[in-house]
Amino acid sequence: MAKRNNISSSVIRRLPRYYRFLRDLDKQGISHISSGELAKRMRSTASQVRQDFNCFGEFGQQGIGYSVTQLREEIEGILGVKCLYPAILIGAGNIGTAIANQVAYENRCFDLIGIFDKDEKKIGTEISGIEVRSTDEIEAFCRKNNVTAAIICVPRKAVEELAERLYSSGIRSFWNFSHFDIGMKYEDVIVENVHLGDSLMELCFRITQNK
Amino acid sequence: MAKRNNISSSVIRRLPRYYRFLRDLDKQGISHISSGELAKRMRSTASQVRQDFNCFGEFGQQGIGYSVTQLREEIEGILGVKCLYPAILIGAGNIGTAIANQVAYENRCFDLIGIFDKDEKKIGTEISGIEVRSTDEIEAFCRKNNVTAAIICVPRKAVEELAERLYSSGIRSFWNFSHFDIGMKYEDVIVENVHLGDSLMELCFRITQNK
CATH class of the missing domain: 1.10.10.10 (Winged helix-like DNA-binding domain superfamily/Winged helix DNA-binding domain)
Structure with a gap:
């Protein structure tokens, strides 16, 4: 064993x-x-x-x-792939929608139970069968649903305030697609940062080396 | 120096x-x-x-x-961030649109000169000022524009045929968001694979360890 x-x-x-x-x-x-x-x-x-x-x-x-x-x-x-931690996603733009679809489809690691956006046009629509709610509802939703993790798909300038609200709501785990360094502010959080630009720069380096 | x-x-x-x-x-x-x-x-x-x-x-x-x-x-x-290699993107879905916007906005590493999709509804629309063209035009476009790299944002099952067409058109560098392993088939290509699921699994592991 x-x-x-x-x-x-x-x-x-x-x-x-x-x-x-x-x-x-x-x-x-x-x-x-x-x-x-x-x-x-x-x-x-x-x-x-x-x-x-x-x-x-x-x-x-x-x-x-x-x-x-x-x-x-x-x-x-x-x-811990089967643990399916209750998670929410904030920011239903292109990247947020792509991630929400993937997480909901793969049904691994996270159980995506809430999607939030501040855009009135998006609120009330559905992504992978999950209703998009107003960001005003985040705190109440987290309290009620014992949310473990948040997927951050909002622009960098919006993250500082958002991270504070999520932290106050008890969330300590973040899958972070923004360029704001959440981990620099809070010491007791788990953050997985996705910097797609870093991946592009690595590719760029390899192309440059190969020329 | x-x-x-x-x-x-x-x-x-x-x-x-x-x-x-x-x-x-x-x-x-x-x-x-x-x-x-x-x-x-x-x-x-x-x-x-x-x-x-x-x-x-x-x-x-x-x-x-x-x-x-x-x-x-x-x-x-x-x-080689300033090299701005001529690049095309294939697949104007949510992830493709997000990546196209980011690459066009940041103007680093890649000069995004073409976006392709097979969906008639998307062809003719614009993303970050770049027209979405039919995937039928890929070969002619690559020949004419000396394209260095391709950003792959199409589903896995569509990549094998697509990779063959891009390879035949002289493209040897790929930023690959699909789950098809392009590098396994062609030995002389540079591939940077983005597996967002791997990042989620690493986060999941850290949450699990922390419980």
Whole structure:
């Protein structure tokens, strides 16, 4: 069974990718995979894969490989993918709508139970079957629904005040698509920042190097 | 002046974040910053910051700190942010529209010159002043405009055929928001994959650990 002790942060960072590949393999009905094949998909090495999986249990069998389902379930457990934390999303613009659709569709990690916007034209409409409410209702909604996490899809200048309201409403976990650094202000929050511009700059660097 | 030799990949990964902070400081009219202050913003250490910047030149002065403008410009040069590679975007849905707006607004790395969609209702509309064209026009457009990169914002199942068409049209760099692994098929392409689900799973893990 699982050890789950002392899993390093670099292994943790690789887990979502392993999880994605294993889920795909599972869907394709593939029951076992060798460390070599998995390494090829991960652009890693077989010994790296074996070392990573060795951190949390023994799933491999000599000559047969790893059980895809067992390994997927184990990683799912470690990541907490099935926990479905009650979450709200604020900002029903293009990026907010895309994220809301994805979260609602994938039904992993977050149970999206509320969407908020301050635009009168958006309030009352639906995204993935979830009604868009006025941002005025955030505090009452959070109190009533025991919300764990907030997805921030509003412009940077609106986030400081919003973060304060969400923090006061008991929210300590943020998936942050804005460019405001929530974690700088509050020390006891968990923030995952998405900076798409950083990804573009990394690509730009690689294109530039290649010229 | 700059050394730019042997910059490790971990330093490269930190450069976009340094760049963001330095740009903000520059906008605020701050001329110098110490390694300690920068480290605080980066959630790093002063010695890490000094070591990173030492890789590509000498910009710090004892007691005064680093010149914000000089350092920003240097990093800008390394990343190739001002190169403005001609790029097209395919898929004018919510995520595509959000990305198109951001790329057009920020005017960094990519010069977005074309947007394509197969939806008749979208063709002929504009996003950030750029006309949405039919995907049928991709090949002719790429030939005429010497396009360097493509931003892929279409569903996974549509990417395989699309990637083939873009590859045949000479495109070798991809900013990929789909879940299709373009790099697995073509060996001579540069791909930056954006998997928002991985970011959510990392957040989910941290929430789970914290419970």
